[in-house]
Amino acid sequence: MSKKVFHKLSFLFLLGTLVSPSFGAEESKEVKEIPEVVVSADRIEEPLKEVTSQVTVITKEELEKKNFIFLTDVLRTLPQLYIRANGGPGQTAGAILPRGVKSAHTLVLIDGFKINDPSSGQVDLGSLTVDDIERIEIIEGPQSTLYGSEAVAGVINIITKKGKGRPKIGLYLEGGSYGTYKPSFELSGELKNIDFRLNTFYYYTDGFSAYRYGKEKDGFKNSFASAKIGLNLLPKVRFEFLGRYNYGRIEYDGWDEDAENLRKDYNYLVGAKLNLDLFEQFKQTFSIYKNYSQRKYYEPISWSPYTRYTPSTEGFSWENFLNLGKTYSLVFGLDFKREEVEMLSESSWGSSSYDKKREYTGIFLNNKLYLLENELLLTAGLRYDNYKNLGEKTTYRLGISYIIPKIDVKLKANYGTSFRVPTFDDLYYPIFSNPNLKPEESKGWDLGFEKTFLENKLILGGSVFYQRYKDLIQFDLQTWQPQNIGKAVIKGAEVYLTLKLTQNLSLKANYTYLDSEDRDKEKYLIYKPSHKAEATLEYSLKNLSVIADYVYTGERFANPLNTQKLKSYSLFNLSTNYSFNPKIKFYLKVENLFNANYEEVKDYGTPDRSFYAGIKFNY
Template sequence: MPRWSRWLLVAAPLAAAGSSAAQEQGADSPVLLPPLSVTANLVDTPARAVGSALTVVDAEQLAVRQTRLVSDVLREVPGVAVNRTGSVGQLTQLRIRGAEGNQTLVLIDGVKANDPSAGSEFDFAHLQAADIERIEVLRGPQSALYGSDALGGVVNIVTKRGEGPATVRLRAEGGTFDTTNTAASLSGGNERYDFRVTGESLRTDGISTADERLGNDEQDGYRNNTGSAKLAVRPHDGVELSLVGRFTRYEADGDDFLGGIGAVDADQETRGRERLLRAQGRFDLLEGSWQHILGASYNDTDRDLKSDGVVSTRYEGRTRQLDYQTNVLFDTSRLAEADHTLTFAFQREWTDAESSSAFAAFDRDIDTNAFVGQYQIDLADALALSASVRHERNDAFDDTTTYRLTAAYRIEGSGTKLRTSYGTGVKNPSLFELYGFTETYQGNPDLDPEEGWGWDVGVDQELWGDRVVVDATYFEQRIEDLITGAGETSVNLPGTSKIRGAEFGLSIEPIDDVVLRAAYTYTHGEDANGDELVRRPKHIASFNANYRFLDDRANVNLGIVYNGRQDDLAFDENFNASTVSLDSYTLVNLAASYRLSEHAELFGRIENLFDESYEEVDTYGSPGRAAYAGLGLTF
């Protein structure tokens, strides 16, 4: 445990005053979308003008749920399915609208966080939530804006900025499975600068990764230390220079997998490190109507896999990017009451992956140049249209061009917004799928990129003076040349995979200080052979109720997540796959907090209140009922 977290565990009980770092904001709000979206387009866009399906989770919602891992709150987002392979710290995948995990792009403060050495997928297992300000989930093909990995959608994570006088916030908690979680931050800022530094540590003895109900009783522990820093300076009006960095180091005990049996107890461990860095300069000219953004990003992820204490395989993936974007904003009030935004961008990206083991080693890279254009128009503050196009050139595949169209129409005085979007997408084979090699796998350099397209149509309706917000969306997606496993390699599956479904959301504030939220998603996905796509439950639902009382000193939050029956793959002793069915499950979580004073807050929660037994991945276990309590301080 790092020295600062030991100090926090000692200091917290002595202080008896404070507030939870994540609960520093006001009362829960029923608003479905925030005033601006930073993800739906290349330029910050008012929520009323967004034509795509978008869900936002802000810091306040993370706070009242006492979210510690980002993946837990994403289970409540429409269109999103989450699967964790056993105990905390194990592989955690996210699928949007039935697309594969590596068809979702994850951005953290503008940095592409997907791991080139892990199938170009982002593992949500290690993403803690202490410093997160907002999470935007953009659904549907977004390759026209964000490139290859955004065929299914985008998860954009924005961390907090400092503001006001220099402030120290501390948090410490402990609970079931010998778990401790500590966090500390220092932040501040004014009109010319802002800064925030955050550290968070999570330690737990965990459960057996292999399902205990199958005779596995060895606990698999997890350790995670994460640090982040964010700095911005504004030396002149219209000029901002910013720097952001994030570093995570983790150790996760795990188990083995045997054909014909599944997950079994074993002495295995993964040690990993994740580093993200971005430097950016923004310059606004002509009173902000001509904007220039120049940035450089770096993402480095490495993992050592150990068996019986000896490193058996090493992986490292790196993504470096230089980008430039210019935005031109103007209006045509004399000809037509309309606001226009023209955007042009260029991105140069270097991606490489390395792997070494007793069986083989590879070191490959791909360079990509992307040219992006986007046009947005808002007519009479009622009809908003956008059109985006992207052309990519790389040294491994043919050039590709993708595009996206959106529309949003607001009916004045009714609180109604009608929206629709259509987009095309592409997902290049990962470097491991092309060139990787293990004892049981050999890459296929002849793979073609996956191509897809999708559309949706929806309505957002505000009622009862904005106390009720309802949204409904119907969507369809198609993916050609889906890459799938075949024996000891990967192949393109001939034909088209088809996915369709519907998403519903409801937010109600029946009385002041009470907020109710509900969501439901129906998804039906089949591959080109007509087989149901695995780990895509047809039915997912959630309900959340939050109540503030005693003049906002106390808060209670109830969360319910339902995950319907889903198919998964089982493997015989020769690793031939067959389909198995995993039962549905319902998780109930309860959280409460009480502010002792201006500087102190007590909090606690119970996860899986009714001790539900379930599997998210075949033969892998999941935690039972767990309770946690702690104290937050602010100075």
């Protein structure tokens, strides 16, 4: 998009903030609060209305109504994200936020614990399911001030369920196209001062060829178990434990689509938190965790028939929340992280390997000031990170939101800086690495608004944003090494609305426009669609709900020189839920209803029209 067009979009956006109040002139002044809570935006639990960043929250109820199985199924329906999946379930998949150049610019957390792979910098989302998810929070824009490296374009925080109410058992049976079946089991509840949630499942699918034009099926097997246990030691002292284990067996296609390649993944995440709310004005949280993975690649007819990666991350955090009355609050604390990667690759002419470690310490603070009877909110954050052997980084972030009295229009703006350190592969991979790399850097701003009409039956909002990158790490074909040679600029706009049409019928719609440019090559960035839109229509009765989902993804380029373009496509999904009684629920789902022929990644397969059904028992 040219500067002229971008300026027009910005003008229309600003015009919308000025004109929109007139539509609600006759509505009631009494505004009902929306009981949404966001944990990750400022590292504390706070109402959504007190967050200046652009935040999307996907609740457990939405996940259950649409009957998603994998996290990628959820994220690919959002205009705020583009999923790059190298085939079907289990295949390597990454998420690119609108303001990011690549998936390594998105930090992914599970209950606040970082799970980005230090060898590649990204998170492989291909086997992550939604079984134990309470909600998903997506925070857009530079977030390094609170989270350090990787949070360049934003954060995806996955909040897992905890036990509530009387102890109960859940049994779920699901299955459908491509020989897919998934039995799962859940035990959760509360007993005096203890709450617990245990979950396990087995997933199997024959799958389809990961290579788009292949004929053989690439299957996927997945075993998973998780536990979350909370102990209320005192009225204001809580201890919480999280444990997750995942094993995946993935068949995939490589350079030779006929090769029977195999990958075996093992992963566990263990973490613990101690929350101390001893004083009303001062709260503390101590966290410790370890995320360990092992990936084994078997490629019998490739130049490297066996490769093993063993990345691990362990860390500690100390968070403090100080609330001084109704006008000022402060979040401050310390992060420590230690990363290690072991890599071994064997070939007919020998083996190559590396085994490296690194540590970093980060100190952060974020101020909030409430003025004009809480109608004006100012935020200012600062962070200092010290990476051994990679230097020091200081980032900052400023935010403001203002609710215009009488017309109830919320305006907000943010400006921030961020960075991402080189991955272990960038620095240490034998031959094809560069130990002299420095961190990537970015800065960006956004301006947004939100307005409610008709007693909260209609919510309309939008934003424009701009983000600039320098020192991007890119592979240089002249030196056959990664170099800090990249520059990029990403501009765009987002709009969304929620409309309650009747007591039983509701509509949600979102749209994202992107103009992303590789400044060095004067080309568009790859896998960044200029247009992406989503609409959900839901009809619900007491025991029945029907949801129709539509997702449109525009054209995008598949190579840096922009000589290969992937065509636009539309996906329609349907999901129906029926509750026989509070203990038994049945669902039927159709994905890709009109059998669209499309690609997310060049030459990789995607599913045809698919049917799935399931029944859920709760006792």
